[in-house]
Amino acid sequence: MxxxxxxxxxxxxxxxxxxxxxxxxxxxxxxxxxxxxxxxxxxxxxxxxxxxxxxxxxxxxxxxxxxxxxxxxxxxxxxxxxxxxxxxxxxxxxxxxxxxxxxxxxxxxxxxxxxxxxxxxxxxxxxxxxxxxxxxxxxxxxxxxxxxxxxxxxxxxxxxxxxxxxxxxxxxxxxxxxxxxxxxxxNAIAYRPDLSPSPLAADRIRLVHSGGAVPGRNIEAIIDAVDLLGDAYSLDLFLIPSRQGDKYWQRLVDRIQASPRTTLHPPVAPDDLPDALNAYDLGVFILPPHTPNHRLMLPNKFFDFVQARLGIVFGPSVETDRLIRRHDLGAITADYSAADLARTLRGLSPDDVRRFKQNANGVAELLSxxxxxxxxxxxxxxxxxx
Structure with missing residues (x-):
């Protein structure tokens, strides 16, 4: 030996x-x-x-x-x-x-x-x-x-x-x-003191989602929601294709290409995500609670969004609900449907979005x-x- x-x-x-x-x-x-x-x-x-x-x-x-x-x-x-x-x-x-x-x-x-x-x-x-x-x-x-x-x-x-x-x-x-x-x-990432909230665009709220392109993650509902919302919103996706097979990935790519308001980007290395996400306004994720892990999730993307100084709009989940409410970081949808996500987003004013982004900036070190x-x-x- x-x-x-x-x-x-x-x-x-x-x-x-x-x-x-x-x-x-x-x-x-x-x-x-x-x-x-x-x-x-x-x-x-x-x-x-x-x-x-x-x-x-x-x-x-x-x-x-x-x-x-x-x-x-x-x-x-x-x-x-x-x-x-x-x-x-x-x-x-x-x-x-x-x-x-x-x-x-x-x-x-x-x-x-x-x-x-x-x-x-x-x-x-x-x-x-x-x-x-x-x-x-x-x-x-x-x-x-x-x-x-x-x-x-x-x-x-x-x-x-x-x-x-x-x-x-x-x-x-x-x-x-x-x-x-x-x-x-x-699942927190390192503190990024060099980043600050980006200003809102004049013509739209910029939504973003990052993570694995895995069946069951409900990414399709986010795409459907932005199509319901109209031209005042856009959605950008930074997705990692799943090892679970090409069929789902191809279906998802086809759905993205059919959406006039959704853009797919190549995957970004984890350490580079805050820089890539910083230009957007709201990080979005609506994962239905199919398992206890979904119900109790505290995923990488939550902390990525905070370091990127974004507001957060998530579906209901015990751990993320607690942090969003405690720090006034964003909004929690009533359920996990495209219609409810669209309804929640319509209810947010530009001032709400600015406040969420500033609050993320204020707790970025705490949540690092x-x-x-x-x-x-x-x-x-x-x-x-x-």
């Missing part, structure tokens, strides 16, 4: 995503790199902050979706299937002969692999959402995968050294269901990643000294 000649801890970061497009993990990597020599294990190419990278074929699923794997899920043979997913098997092969001092498992699905990494590492699991209900609006997930994810959390979380999640609502669920204490690391980085730094310091 390799000997660690460096005084810096050997840190392995596991994420079944393309980290270069995963804003939360990219921010995490910046902190990890200050504390040790980081190897990433993920889909996609090496992120800039990683010293070394082990690339998993993006065609390999991170859950046991082969016929034998699905049969084992159906029979509740979870222990035999925990390391059976194609991407997990590939990751385990890539890790052969390597030892680490600290392993960061992003999402519960990475915990079984993290538990077999050589070197007796300390393990930190960053749970980006409520794992047992990640895709509970899909019947096959609800019947087969949700019980498996519940088993993973129940089996592995009590054994690990640190656990984090995105907000207090979800942290409470983990504590009540699995008896583990969670620290909070929000400073507090979250402090939590991560504390965890890494503790794990490195254990």
């Amino acid at each position: 390799p000997v660690n000649d460096s005084p810096r801890p050997r840190i392995l970061c596991i994420s079944f995503s393309d980290i270069r497009a995963d804003a939360r993990v990219l921010r995490q990597l910046d902190v990890l790199a200050r504390h040790g020599e980081v190897t990433t294990l993920s889909y996609g190419e090496r992120p800039d902050a990683a010293h070394d990278h082990l690339q998993i074929d993006s065609a390999l699923p991170s859950l046991p979706q082969t016929i034998p794997g699905v049969l084992k899920l159906g029979l509740r043979r979870y222990r035999s299937v925990a390391l059976d997913a194609p991407a997990v098997r590939a990751g385990r092969a890539l890790l052969a002969g390597r030892e680490f001092d600290i392993v960061v498992a992003n999402e519960a699905r990475a915990l079984p692999l993290a538990s077999v990494v050589a070197g007796a590492p300390r393990i930190w699991c960053d749970l980006h959402e409520w794992a047992p209900a990640e895709r509970s609006h899909v019947l096959s997930w609800r019947l087969l995968v949700a019980p498996f994810m519940d088993w993973v959390c129940r089996t592995y979380l009590p054994r690990i050294d640190a656990s984090t999640t995105v907000n207090q609502s979800i942290a409470t669920m983990y504590e009540e269901r699995f008896g583990v204490r969670m620290d909070i690391v929000r 990643s400073e507090a979250d980085v402090a939590v991560q730094e504390g965890i890494l310091t503790r794990l490195a000294s254990a």
Whole structure:
């Protein structure tokens, strides 16, 4: 086995995503790199902050979706299937002969692999959402995968050294269901003191939405709303195509092209989003609560919009409602339809929009990643000294 000649801890970061497009993990990597020599294990190419990278074929699923794997899920043979997913098997092969001092498992699905990494590492699991209900609006997930994810959390979380999640609502669920204490690391981005609210245009309110082009995100309803509103409004979209297939993406592109008031832009790197969004007025998102994670969301885009000094118009959601109301950052729609979004936007005067943008400017430092980085730094310091 390799000997660690460096005084810096050997840190392995596991994420079944393309980290270069995963804003939360990219921010995490910046902190990890200050504390040790980081190897990433993920889909996609090496992120800039990683010293070394082990690339998993993006065609390999991170859950046991082969016929034998699905049969084992159906029979509740979870222990035999925990390391059976194609991407997990590939990751385990890539890790052969390597030892680490600290392993960061992003999402519960990475915990079984993290538990077999050589070197007796300390393990930190960053749970980006409520794992047992990640895709509970899909019947096959609800019947087969949700019980498996519940088993993973129940089996592995009590054994690990640190656990984090995105907000207090979800942290409470983990504590009540699995008896583990969670620290909070929000999806906030770094404070941008160089940005200030852009002036309103004379002829229209400029709406913007950024994020993944994933089925179920209700992006179509935002497009429909701007078409209902007329020429006094425009919509710009900064979208990342989903790995889930080209058919949905092509349907969405066709819908965008049919809208005279909607413009699609290429994806923007997470750190560059505040600059790209700053020219707009209102960040918009209306995600129906198909799952507990939707109902309790506190997504990257909320914090991106704040750093860009935009007003915010979101559909109802526990955590975002609280922050929008506390800081008077924008408006909350009554439901998730295009008609209600259009109704809400029509009810906002230019003075309202200016006030929201100024209020975002006033809380941009408070709602930045400073507090979250402090939590991560504390965890890494503790794990490195254990």
